[in-house]
Each structure stands twice: as C-alpha cells, then as structure tokens.
Amino acid sequence: MGKKSGYNPETPVFLGTTNVSAARKQRAWRLALFIIFFCIDILAALTLFTTVHLWREKSNFSLWSSLKDFYNDTSDLILLSFTRIVCLSGLAYVGSSLSWKEAVEKEELKLKPKTKKEEHSNGKVTPQVNGRHKNGEANGERPPPVNGKVRNGEANGDIREPLLPKKDSKNEKSVTAYEEWFSGSSKKDVVLFVTFLVCTAFQAYVGGKCVSFYFDETHKLFNVRVEIWQSILMGTTVLWINAESSLLTRVVDANRVLGRALFLNSKRNRSSSQDSRVAVVTNSVNLASGEATEEGALRGDKGAKVDIDVDQSTYLMRAISLAKGEAYLLAGAFLCLGLSSVSALILPSYQGRILDHVIQRAVNLFRRDVLLLVAFSFLTGLFEAVRNLCFAVVGKRVLKTLQDKLFMGIIIQDIAYFDGTTSGELTSRLTNDVSSMAEPVNWMLSALLRNLISLFGGFVMCFVISWKLSMLAFTTMAPIMHITAVYSRWSRELNRKRYALLAEANSAASEAIGNVRTVRAFSTEDTELERFKSKTLAAMNKGVRDAFAYAGAVAVNDWLDLGASVLILWYGGVLVMNDRLSAGKLITFQLYWNQIQSAYQSIMSVLMSLTRAAGAAQRVLSLVDALPDIDRNAGTKLPYLEGEIKLEKLYFCYQMRPQHPVLQGVDLTVKKGDVCALVGRSGGGKSTIVHLLMRYYDPTQGRILLDGWDLRDLNLKSVHKHMGLVAQETQMFACSIEENITYGLSSWRREDLEEAARYANAHEFIIKFPEGYATRVGERGVRLSGGQRQRIAIARMLLRRPKILLLDEATSALDTESEASVQQALDRLIGEGGRTIVLVAHRLSTVRNADNIAVLDKGILVEQGTHDELLMKKTGVYEKLVRRQLNKVSNIIDADAEELEAADTIDALLDGTANGKP
Numbered sequence: 001m002g003k004k005s006g007y008n009p010e011t012p013v014f015l016g017t018t019n020v021s022a023a024r025k026q027r028a029w030r031l032a033l034f035i036i037f038f039c040i041d042i043l044a045a046l047t048l049f050t051t052v053h054l055w056r057e058k059s060n061f062s063l064w065s066s067l068k069d070f071y072n073d074t075s076d077l078i079l080l081s082f083t084r085i086v087c088l089s090g091l092a093y094v095g096s097s098l099s100w101k102e103a104v105e106k107e108e109l110k111l112k113p114k115t116k117k118e119e120h121s122n123g124k125v126t127p128q129v130n131g132r133h134k135n136g137e138a139n140g141e142r143p144p145p146v147n148g149k150v151r152n153g154e155a156n157g158d159i160r161e162p163l164l165p166k167k168d169s170k171n172e173k174s175v176t177a178y179e180e181w182f183s184g185s186s187k188k189d190v191v192l193f194v195t196f197l198v199c200t201a202f203q204a205y206v207g208g209k210c211v212s213f214y215f216d217e218t219h220k221l222f223n224v225r226v227e228i229w230q231s232i233l234m235g236t237t238v239l240w241i242n243a244e245s246s247l248l249t250r251v252v253d254a255n256r257v258l259g260r261a262l263f264l265n266s267k268r269n270r271s272s273s274q275d276s277r278v279a280v281v282t283n284s285v286n287l288a289s290g291e292a293t294e295e296g297a298l299r300g301d302k303g304a305k306v307d308i309d310v311d312q313s314t315y316l317m318r319a320i321s322l323a324k325g326e327a328y329l330l331a332g333a334f335l336c337l338g339l340s341s342v343s344a345l346i347l348p349s350y351q352g353r354i355l356d357h358v359i360q361r362a363v364n365l366f367r368r369d370v371l372l373l374v375a376f377s378f379l380t381g382l383f384e385a386v387r388n389l390c391f392a393v394v395g396k397r398v399l400k401t402l403q404d405k406l407f408m409g410i411i412i413q414d415i416a417y418f419d420g421t422t423s424g425e426l427t428s429r430l431t432n433d434v435s436s437m438a439e440p441v442n443w444m445l446s447a448l449l450r451n452l453i454s455l456f457g458g459f460v461m462c463f464v465i466s467w468k469l470s471m472l473a474f475t476t477m478a479p480i481m482h483i484t485a486v487y488s489r490w491s492r493e494l495n496r497k498r499y500a501l502l503a504e505a506n507s508a509a510s511e512a513i514g515n516v517r518t519v520r521a522f523s524t525e526d527t528e529l530e531r532f533k534s535k536t537l538a539a540m541n542k543g544v545r546d547a548f549a550y551a552g553a554v555a556v557n558d559w560l561d562l563g564a565s566v567l568i569l570w571y572g573g574v575l576v577m578n579d580r581l582s583a584g585k586l587i588t589f590q591l592y593w594n595q596i597q598s599a600y601q602s603i604m605s606v607l608m609s610l611t612r613a614a615g616a617a618q619r620v621l622s623l624v625d626a627l628p629d630i631d632r633n634a635g636t637k638l639p640y641l642e643g644e645i646k647l648e649k650l651y652f653c654y655q656m657r658p659q660h661p662v663l664q665g666v667d668l669t670v671k672k673g674d675v676c677a678l679v680g681r682s683g684g685g686k687s688t689i690v691h692l693l694m695r696y697y698d699p700t701q702g703r704i705l706l707d708g709w710d711l712r713d714l715n716l717k718s719v720h721k722h723m724g725l726v727a728q729e730t731q732m733f734a735c736s737i738e739e740n741i742t743y744g745l746s747s748w749r750r751e752d753l754e755e756a757a758r759y760a761n762a763h764e765f766i767i768k769f770p771e772g773y774a775t776r777v778g779e780r781g782v783r784l785s786g787g788q789r790q791r792i793a794i795a796r797m798l799l800r801r802p803k804i805l806l807l808d809e810a811t812s813a814l815d816t817e818s819e820a821s822v823q824q825a826l827d828r829l830i831g832e833g834g835r836t837i838v839l840v841a842h843r844l845s846t847v848r849n850a851d852n853i854a855v856l857d858k859g860i861l862v863e864q865g866t867h868d869e870l871l872m873k874k875t876g877v878y879e880k881l882v883r884r885q886l887n888k889v890s891n892i893i894d895a896d897a898e899e900l901e902a903a904d905t906i907d908a909l910l911d912g913t914a915n916g917k918p
C-alpha cells in the first residue's frame with residue numbers, strides 16, 4: 001500500500017513546526033551536497049592542472065594568452081572550473097537563502113503567539129468555543145513582515161514583528177503588490193535565469209575551446225590517448241554544468257515548494273489565528289475559527305487534509321507500481337524494447353558505411369551491408385510491433401486498476417468529504433483525470449526507455465566518431481534542457497489548475513442535468529449554459545496559454561537544434577576537407593545526431609505528458625491515498641445489539657459551517673425497545689442526531705453509546721447490520737424495484753421481500769406495474785412518485801429487520817391515507833417488540849405514541865417526556881408546536897369548508913345554467 005496522506009486523529013498535527021524542522025533537515029542536506037559538489041569541482045580543476053601544467057615549462061605560461069589561445073592550453077578550463085565554483089555556489093546560495101528566508105519568515109510569523117491586543121483588534125472579545133478563542137483578527141489573516149515597518153495600532157508598546165501596512169493606502173498597496181511579486185517566485189526565477197546564462201556561456205566557451213584544442217603529444221601523461229582523456233574531461237564538464245544547474249534549480253525549487261507549502265498552510269490556517277500549530281485539521285479548530293475550509297479540498301471527518309505533491313518522478317514511480325502486476329508482459333515488452341533499440345542503433349552506422357562503399361566503389365561490401373541493413377530494419381520493425389502490443393495491453397490494464405482504486409478511494413471517504421465536493425467533480429476525477437493519468441502509461445515507459453537507449457547510444461557513437469564534433473554539437477544541449485525544464489515546471493502547475501477547472505465544468509454540467517426539471521421550471525437553461533461555458537472557457541484559456549508556451553519552448557529548442565546541425569555541417573565539412581574525417585562518417589555522425597535529437601524530443605514530449613499526467617495524478621492519487629478518518633473496518637464487531645442508545649453531552653458542528661454549532665450538549669437516553677421521537681423547529685438538529693447515530697460524522701465533543709459501547713470503538717460495518725435508516729430524501733438506484741429493496745443483501749427470500757413491501761404499503765402499487773417488482777425506477781427513482789419512493793425505502797429497511805430503526809421523516813412524502821397504513825406497519829413492527837426506534841417527525845400523529853419525545857431547539861435539548869407530560873407544561877416548546885399544528889389543521893379545515901362552500905355555489909350556478917336560469 002502506498003503512502004497515506006490520512007490524518008491520524010490520535011496525534012495532533014503541528015504542520016508548521018513539522019515543516020520548519022523538515023525544512024531545516026533539507027537545508028542541512030543541501031549544504032552537504034554543496035560541499036560535495038565543491039570538493040569534486042576542486043578535484044576536477046586540480047586534475048586538469050596537474051595533467052597539463054605540472055609538465056609544462058613554467059616560462060611559457062601566461063594566463064591571458066592561454067585564455068585566447070584556442071589551440072594549446074587548458075588553463076582557461078581551470079579558470080573556468082574555479083569561476084564555476086564561485087558563480088554557481090554563490091548563485092545557489094543566494095537563490096536558496098532568498099527562498100529559505102522567505103519561507104521561514106512566513107512560518108515563524110505564524111508560529112508567534114498573538115498578543116492580547118491583537119485579539120481585541122476588531123473591537124470585540126471573541127467567544128470561546130471548545131476552550132479556544134475565536135479568531136480575533138479582522139479577517140483572520142496575518143500579513144507578512146516587511147522592511148521594519150510597524151503596523152498601525154502597534155505603537156502602544158506592542159512588541160511584535162514589523163508587519164505590512166494596512167491595505168487601504170493606495171501607495172502602500174502598490175508597494176505591497178511589488179514586494180509580493182518580487183519576494184515571490186520572481187526573485188528565484190531571476191537567480192535561475194542568471195545561472196542559466198552563466199552555464200550557457202561556460203558551455204559555449206567549452207565547446208569552442210574543445211573543437212580547436214590541440215594537445216602537445218610531448219607532454220603526454222599516462223599511456224592513454226589524449227582525445228579520449230580530453231573527451232572524458234570535456235564530457236564531464238558538460239554534464240557537470242548541467243548537473244549543477246539542475247541541482248540549483250532543485251535547491252531553489254525545494255525552497256519554493258517549501259515556501260509555497262508553508263504559504264498555503266498559512267492560508268489554510270488563517271482561520272485558526274492564535275496558534276497556527278493546531279490550525280490544520282480538527283473540527284474544534286474549525287469551530288474556533290468560524291471559517292469553513294475551502295470547497296473541494298480533500299478532507300476527512302477530522303478536518304482538511306493536505307494533498308500529496310505529485311511531481312514527475314513520483315508519478316513515474318506510481319505508474320510503475322501500478323503496472324507491477326503485469327510483470328510478465330512488461331518483461332517481454334522490455335526485452336523487445338532492448339532488442340529493437342539496439343538494432344535501431346546499428347542502422348545509421350550501416351547507412352554511413354554503405355555511403356563510403358559507394359564512394360569507394362566497393363561492390364561486394366556494398367551488397368553485404370545493404371542486406372544487413374534490410375535484416376536489421378526488419379528485426380527493428382518486428383520487435384517494435386511486439387513491444388507496442390505488450391505496452392498497450394499493460395496500459396489498458398493499468399487504466400482499469402486505477403479506475404477501480406480511485407472509485408474505492410472515493411467511496412470510502414468520510415461523509416464530511418462529500419459535504420465539501422460535488423458528484424460532478426468526482427466523476428471528472430474518475431473519467432478525465434484517470435485517463436489523463438493512465439494514458440501516458442500506454443507508451444510512456446516504452447518511449448522513455450527506447451529513447452533513453454537511443455540518446456545514450458547515439459551519444460556514445462557520436463563521441464566515438466568525433467569527440468570534437470560532439471563537443472561542438474553538445475554546446476546547445478544545456479540551454480535546451482534548461483528551457484524544457486523551466487517550461488515543464490510551469491506547465492505542470494498550469495495543467496493542475498486546468499484539470500480543476502474542467503472538474504468544475506463537469507460539476508456544473510452534472511448539477512444542471514441532475515436538476516433538469518428545476519432548470520426547466522425556472523427557464524434557467526441560459527444561466528446554466530453560461531456557468532458551464534465560463535468554466536470551459538477558463539480551462540481552454542489555460543490550455544491555450546500552455547500551447548503558446550509550449551510552442552515558444554519548442555521554437556527556441558528547434559532553433560538551437562538547427563543551429564547545432566549547422567555547426568556540425570560546418571565543422572564536419574572542415575574536417576572532411578582536411579581529410580581528418582570521411583564523408584561517410586560525417587553522414588553517420590549526422591544520422592546519430594538526428595537520432596539523439598529525435599530521442600531527446602521524444603523524451604521531452606514524454607516529460608511534457610508526464611508533466612500533464614502528474615497534474616492529473618495529483619488529483620487522483622490524493623484521493624487514492626487518503627484514508628478516511630472514520631475507519632469502517634476497525635473496532636469491535638458486535639454479533640448482537642440490544643438496542644440501547646445513549647447520547648452524552650453531544651456537541652457537533654459541520655465542517656462546512658464551523659461557525660454554526662448544530663448540537664450543544666445533548667443528553668438523551670433511549671432504552672432498548674423504546675420509541676423516541678425527535679421533534680422541534682426546522683434546523684434544530686434532529687436529522688443531525690440521526691447522522692451521528694449512523695456515524696456519518698463523529699461528534700465534536702461528547703459520545704454516543706450503543707449498549708454501553710462508545711460508537712467510535714465499534715466496527716461500523718457490524719453496527720450498520722443492526723441498524724435501518726429511512727432518510728429524509730429517499731435514495732434510489734437506477735435498477736429494478738426488487739434490486740432496490742434487496743439492496744446490499746446477499747441472500748433473501750421472495751416471501752420476505754413481498755412481506756416487507758406489504759408492511760410498507762408498497763406491494764399494491766408495485767404489482768400494478770406491468771413488470772411488477774422488475775420495474776426499473778430510473779435514475780434516483782425519477783420514474784416513481786415521492787410517496788412510492790419512500791415506501792420502497794421503508795420496505796428496504798424493513799426487510800433487514802434491524803434492531804435499531806432510524807426514521808428521518810419517513811412518512812413525510814406520504815398522503816394521509818398512505819401514512820396511516822405505513823404508520824400501521826410501523827406500529828406492527830414496534831408491537832413485535834425488541835426494536836429501538838428513533839424517529840424524526842413533524843406530524844403530531846406520528847409522534848404522540850412515542851415512549852419519549854425529545855424536543856430540540858437550536859441544537860439544545862429543551863424538553864423531553866411523553867406526549868401527555870409535555871402537554872402538561874403549558875408554556876413548553878412542545879405545547880406550542882402542538883398548538884401551532886392544531887391551528888394549522890383547523891385552518892385547513894376552515895379552508896376546506898370555504899372551498900366546499902365555493903364548490904357548492906359553483907355547482908348551484910352550474911345547475912342553474914343547466915336549468916336555463918341566469
């Protein structure tokens with residue numbers, strides 16, 4: 001199982017502190033790397049120096065002339081090495097410390113405890129919820145420090161970090177915006193750009209130097225060929241520059257990512273004001289903050305979670321791990337890949353040789369090599385075909401595995417997660433994101449490996465043919481690599497946003513389609529279309545921006561590439577004309593160079609797809625990896641349930657509305673076999689109690705006991721076996737009535753099914769349908785009436801014969817007649833005894849016979865007792881509710897009477913008309 005990003009409720013998460021200490025570790029690690037790099041650089045420089053200068057006549061040595069001298073000296077390379085050490089280390093240090101400082105300042109500022117004054121900064125003392133103060137700041141935001149300025153209201157002895165000026169001053173606002181801009185990623189981008197220029201200049205210089213370099217054979221050191229020795233050194237230099245540049249990018253990026261993570265956390269944690277270390281995930285913190293967590297964010301029952309960060313390498317590793325089950329197919333594919341790559345690598349050398357044979361008129365050799373070329377071409381094609389087949393099959397299987405895993409990841413999430421997201425967003429992840437993530441797997445692994453083989457094979461072949469020509473050609477490699485790296489980082493972020501927008505579009509579409517009747521009723525088709533179009537437009541704009549940037553990156557890379565080809569032809573032509581290289585070899589070199597280029601382009605396009613796929617993968621894998629906070633499989637399994645329910649000091653608020661306490665210290669006991677009715681005004685928290693009994697959420701404070709067991713210690717699956725719920729909104733699946741009633745049961749008897757339907761007063765209407773129980777109900781049961789849906793839901797619950805029945809306005813959609821018969825059925829069920837029933841109802845007729853009536857008002861249990869006991873309290877809430885309902889009934893009766901009168905008049909009039917009276 002992969003790394004889980006779930007939040008462990010047992011261990012409080014101090015994200016800020018964790019990040020800072022992790023960052024400190026990272027810093028130490030980077031420092032060590034710098035030192036190692038530094039030492040290797042010195043070593044490389046000393047090697048150059050000893051191999052060349054120790055054996056030179058000192059009198060001849062002049063640094064300036066050697067710098068200009070492209071034929072004899074390498075002192076410039078020594079100088080180059082030292083310059084590189086100084087420049088790159090310096091730049092790395094600057095880049096690293098800039099972003100580091102920024103990150104730490106932000107985090108330290110957040111960690112600083114607030115002064116009392118700040119708590120009162122908006123002129124009021126904030127109330128305590130769960131022992132925490134509410135956010136005292138005006139908007140819960142803490143601005144970062146800037147240039148020693150003191151924020152208004154802090155001149156009164158408040159010793160704190162200087163903070164940003166208030167945003168209401170225009171001037172200051174522009175300074176802030178500039179500071180924001182320049183203290184953000186731009187500073188680091190400037191550093192990176194300078195590094196890039198320095199590296200490229202070094203690279204060009206090394207290239208120029210290498211092609212003209214001539215080593216004096218008399219000073220030959222060991223018994224190795226000078227070209228090989230030099231090519232190794234030069235090659236190392238080229239790679240070295242790239243390595244340092246990419247290390248620098250990584251270092252700066254690591255800090256940037258860290259800074260961003262901290263910044264994001266600070267955004268997320270704004271809500272928690274006082275102590276941002278406890279700001280991340282708990283409901284109590286949300287309560288304290290009074291701010292809801294961002295919609296669409298990953299969250300569990302205990303609060304928001306941090307999405308995992310998926311970069312290209314993580315994506316690649318995960319893609320490989322997904323394909324682990326296909327080991328045999330992959331082995332075959334890799335074998336074919338290796339064979340086809342090797343034979344493809346041999347082809348150019350035969351092409352060059354054939355050309356040389358043509359020039360030399362060597363007919364026999366010409367024929368032999370043509371035949372070999374045909375054979376190698378055939379083998380290459382064959383291996384390629386098998387490889388493609390294997391990878392395509394692996395890709396399809398990986399897609400399926402991923403879809404299954406994601407669906408699993410979604411369906412097990414806490415209900416709190418679904419409160420903050422939409423089904424459209426989730427289906428978008430299941431379709432768009434999954435295919436965007438899995439699609440590259442089809443060809444990516446093979447393309448990557450094939451092209452890597454071509455790249456390195458071509459690289460070696462080029463050096464074997466002419467190291468000088470290679471050094472010249474490779475001058476363009478570093479800039480190309482850098483441009484590609486910069487683009488791919490930028491594009492990854494952009495694509496992540498694009499996918500999020502596509503998901504929003506999907507969500508808007510599915511919402512409109514799901515509520516199509518309301519849309520039609522209000523004629524809001526155009527509004528819905530606009531909503532959808534605005535999202536697709538935003539997504540398209542991002543895609544177009546990406547396309548522009550991609551085209552720009554490709555154009556620059558192509559120019560550099562073409563420039564390298566011109567260099568090859570120019571210098572290669574000079575070598576051929578000076579008889580230092582054959583025309584065939586020049587052609588072969590050119591072919592290998594083309595091969596390197598196309599391999600490189602392919603690798604880049606793989607990396608681009610990787611980049612895009614990583615964006616989608618982040619959204620997919622965050623969910624796949626996220627463990628729900630409420631584990632349905634953990635806890636003690638109860639084989640039997642007596643049915644006693646106890647709520648102890650129950651406090652609760654929903655994550656999406658943390659400022660609104662829904663339950664406030666509810667104490668309630670329902671004895672086994674009793675019927676408890678929850679009544680009260682709308683929004684009082686009745687359904688919430690039912691949700692907590694089903695453990696859709698855990699209470700913020702207090703506990704729920706079932707037969708004396710804390711619900712949190714019980715195995716939820718086993719508890720649900722003994723519980724039956726008919727929810728306020730009946731949920732149907734788009735299948736037959738029979739499948740809906742027997743939903744979730746592995747075995748059942750026909751008689752039981754029909755009996756349950758009869759109990760629920762559903763049998764009669766079901767058998768009137770031509771297809772009876774096989775009638776399909778449509779999506780969410782749209783082909784049934786509300787009352788029919790509710791009766792099917794009741795039958796579904798009754799068939800399970802649960803120990804605890806939870807009826808959340810189970811009869812609300814029934815007419816008086818049906819209600820009476822369903823009530824009769826419920827009474828019969830109650831009469832059977834041994835069942836505890838908690839019912840939420842508005843109708844007096846439903847609750848009056850309950851053993852205990854609990855009256856909830858604004859989340860507080862204000863009264864409880866039997867119907868008669870509660871009516872005795874003349875000024876009680878229940879009494880008022882009853883009185884209001886009776887008034888309503890009498891109004892209805894009056895209205896009916898008026899209606900009857902009116903009808904009589906109409907009838908009389910009609911009769912009169914019929915009788916020819918006026």
Ligand SMILES: Nc1ncnc2c1ncn2[C@@H]1O[C@H](COP(=O)(O)OP(=O)(O)OP(=O)(O)O)[C@@H](O)[C@H]1O
Binds near residue numbers: 689
């Ligand atoms: N998922 C949710 N996220 C945020 N707030 C919610 C959520 N569900 C309910 N609420 C809020 O919680 C409060 C209590 O809701 P609840 O459904 O428990 O009330 P109720 O007493 O059952 O009302 P009614 O009789 O109208 O069904 C309401 O103010 C409601 O707006």
